[in-house]
Amino acid sequence: MEGLDEIPWGELRHNDGAACDVPALLRAVAGGHEAADALEELAGLLFHTGERICTAAAAATPFLVELAEDPDVTVRARIVSILAENASEAELIHDRCPVDPAWFSAWAAAVLELVRLLDDDDAGVRRATAYALAHAGPHTDAVLPALLARFSVEPDPVTRRDLVLTVARLTAYEPSDRLAALRDDPDPRIRLAATFGGGRTVSDPGTVIDATALEDVSSVDDPSEIVRAFAVHLIVAGGSASAHRDRLAGLLGDRTPLSQGMAQLTGDLAVWGLSWAGDRRAQAGLLDRLTDRWSSWPPDARRYDASSYGIDLPGLDELLARLDGWSDALLPAVRATLSRTWLSQVQIPLMRAPARWGPAAAPAVPELIRMLRIGARRWAATALGAIGPDAAPAVDHLRDLLRHDGAASGERPLWNDERVEIAWALWRVTGDGRDAVRVLTRVVEPLAEGRALPVMRTATRYLAGIGPPAAAAIPALRAALALDRRLAHHGGWRAFDEDRRQRDLARDALRRISP
Known part of the structure; x- marks a missing residue:
């Protein structure tokens, strides 16, 4: 590590302050039984997720590359992985968070070495390098030939898969003759990687599913388990679950994690697929998940950009939204979870399910009334409104909340989004618009002065749904439409979009209130 001591480390910064300790840690990584611990300590100091790339990171990068190239160093693959993670982070945050300008030139030099x-x-080491080179960015032209050359001679199947994925990422997942040819590769890993790599151009993801991909294996670390998880996800996400029901049913008890550190299992994918295919063999597993007896289903969905493919599950509310035909079987579990004495993160998406199921969710009214009392007012009111007249036992509770602004028992006042949902629920359940129109009109009145909030669009839509009984809102809506200013809360392009939406809703409301 020639030149290590010539760098003014005391003038550079890492996550804990001055970087004076970096040289000693680099030397510890270079040799000795403490190399792994030293590397993790160094990684914690130099690399920070989501906030910055510090000045010491750029200075340390060439020495880390040198260590990765030294066959006597015992943690070389991990070194390359850490460099790759930092490169990935710099890509994500460079336009919104501090990134040392020296980092980009340091990473450019590292790419050519790696x-x-x-x-x-x-x-x-080869696998970690394939991952790192996926972030080659402007140096793609220099890296691609080496990746393709290595693929032609690479004996390790997992590394071959990673090479395919790296090539796909560097070519922006565009259609490619290379990737198209690999979709017929005899190795299912390569077929899957080529399919994901050309994900936006593949019309039938089911073409990569075969018995090998779904083969039961015992080792969590066996690459075939990764293949299996991706294959099952493709079956479900690609809309082919109905054609593979029996094969999915055989995986309902599969407790293999989808990836390291994830609570979700391959069996969760099978439950999802069979549920949306209407196969009642999924019900037992689904009930287990609703009652937290087996695994942790994500309450909310994750989102990826169009160029990414993640083995993700729908959020709990998204999963249940399409299962209104199973409400009779699922409601007991939903009600049991809503009956818990504390408000948990799983209860909110469970309240969204009755909101999608409508009158079929009427047996859950007692639990929804309870949720009104313990603080989940908005979501409980939305569900009660969707149920409609069958939610009549909730009427007194809804009226009390509106008339006392939620503070009758010393609780905090209602927020506007809660007022709006409670008012709409009261109208939907009773057909009596007096309290609902009073509240909704008060919410939209600031529009007449040019003050707009997102909740006002919801209130305007509900006033339209009430129709002629909402005549009290006419002056505010007309005044808002007459204003020569945008009815928007946010700036930029959203100001134009929000203004158009609010004005369209106001016009529709006026047409329906006074036909």
Whole structure:
């Protein structure tokens, strides 16, 4: 590590302050039984998720690359992985968070050095290098030939898969003859990687599913389990679950994690697929998940950009929204969870299910009334409104909340979004618009002065739904439409969009209130 002591480390910064301790940690990584611990300590100091790329990171990068190239260093694959993670983070945050300008030139030099590790004797190092080179960015033209050359001779199947995914990422997942040809590769890993790599151009993801991909294996670390998880996800996400019901049913008890550190299991994918296919063999597993007896289903969905493919599950409310035909079987579990004495993160998406199921969710009215009392007013009111007249036992509770503004028992006042949902629920349940129109009109009145909030669009839509009984809102809506200013809460392009939406809703409300 020539030149290590010539760098003014005391003038550079890492996550804990001055970087004076970096040289000693780099030397500890270079040799000795404490290399792994030293590397993790160094990673914690140099790399920070989501906030910045510090000045010491750029200075340390060439030395980390040198260590990764040294066959006597015992943690080379991990070094390359850490460099890759930092490169990925810099890509994500460079336009909104501090990134040391020296980082980009340091990473550019590192990329050209790391290419040589594609031919390393250690398969772990080669895999980490493939991952790192996926972030080559402007140096793609220099990296692609080396990736393709390595693929032609690479014996390790997992590394071959990673090479395909890296090529796909560097070519922006565009249609490619190379990837198209690999969809017929005899190795299911390569077929899957090629399918994901060309994900936006593949019309039938089911073409990569075969018995090998779904083969039961015992080792969590076996690459075939990764293949299996991706294959099952493709079956379900690609809309082919109905054609593979029996094969999915055989995986309902599969407790293999989808990836390291994830609570979700391959069996969760099978439950999802069979549920949306209307196959009642999924009900037992689904009930287990609703009552937290087996695994942790994500309450809310994750989102990815169009170029990414993640083995994700729908959020709990998204899963249940399409299962209104099963409400009779699922409601007991939903009600049991809503009856818990504390408000948990799983209860809110469970309240969204009755909101989608409508009158079929009427047996859950007692639990929804309870949720009104313990603070989940908005979601409980939305569900009660969707149920309609069958939610009559909730009327007194809804009226009390509106008339006392939620503070009758010393609780906090209602928020506007809660007022709006409670008012709409009261109208939907009773057909009596007096309290509802009073509240909704008060919410939209600031529009007449040019003050707009997102909740006002919801209130305007509900006033339209009430129709002629909502005549009290006419002056405010007309005044808002007459204003020569945008009815928007946010700026930029959203100001134009919000203004159009609010004005369209106001016009529709006026037409329906006074036909």
